[in-house]
Each structure stands twice: as C-alpha cells, then as structure tokens.
Amino acid sequence: MSSSPPSEEHQPSGPQRPTVQRTDSSPWNWVLLVPIVIPLLTPLFNHATPTLFGFPLFYWLQLAFVLLGVGCTALVYNRTKRRG
Template sequence: MADIEAPGNRTRAGVRRWIGWLLAVPIIVPLVTPLFNVSTPRLWGFPAFYWLQIAFIVVGSAVTIVVYRTAVVREGE
C-alpha cells in the first residue's frame, strides 16, 4: 500500500493516463470522413482516399509505438 501512495507513483499514473489518450487519435481521425472524402490531391496518381488510408495506418502505428515505449520506460523507472 505504501507504493501506491508515493508521490512519484501518482505522477506516473497521470502521465500514463494522458499518454493512453493518444491511442484515441488513430481511432477518431479515420472517422472524420471529410478528411478523405475527396479525390484530390493525388499522390503518384492515387486519389486522396487511398493514400490517406495508408497514412492512417502509419500514424496509428507511430502513435502505438510512442505509447508503448513511454509505458515501458515509465514502468522501468
């Protein structure tokens, strides 16, 4: 019980909670259809819909990696 009440643990839990909210970004952004409900701009001949789907995957992976690494580093402290 003493570990839970330590001031450092309270800060870590707060950081972990806010970092966890970053995971909402790759879920919410693809749901905003006006972002990709267009045919222009084109990238290498592909309409925006197609290359934005790939971009969403890349952004989602990057955010997940950041959240995971932050959680692991915080856990090790």
C-alpha cells in the same frame, strides 16, 4: 449454479512468477484516441485530389493513417513501459 469459477486453482506454471504493476493508467494513453478518431472522419479524406502517385486522396491518405496508428501506439508503448 454457484460452483467455483473455472480453474481458479490453476495458476500458470513455469519457473517465472508474475510481477505486478500497480496501475496501467497514464496520460499518454489519451494519444491512442488519435488513430481511433482520425480514420473515422470521412470529410477529412473523402476527396479525389490532391493525388499522389496516381492515388486519389481517399486512398493514399487512409493508407498513410496506418503509419499514424503505428506511430501513436509505438509512442504510448515506449512512454508507458516499465523501466528496467
């Protein structure tokens, strides 16, 4: 039961070799909590009005949360990516 871990000897092939970033922690990562928590707050969107283009609030606001998710992940991506 104590053989070596699977394929430890196999390293990814190809001309590229890995580079190391020492850490991936960043205060910007907290922004990711926004699109995780907001779509779970049902009292926020479980209403029929105001409607938008005939959509009850429940539907148009949750579809709008898609944009919130895109915005937050894009922001964190841009703020935390390595320079150069």
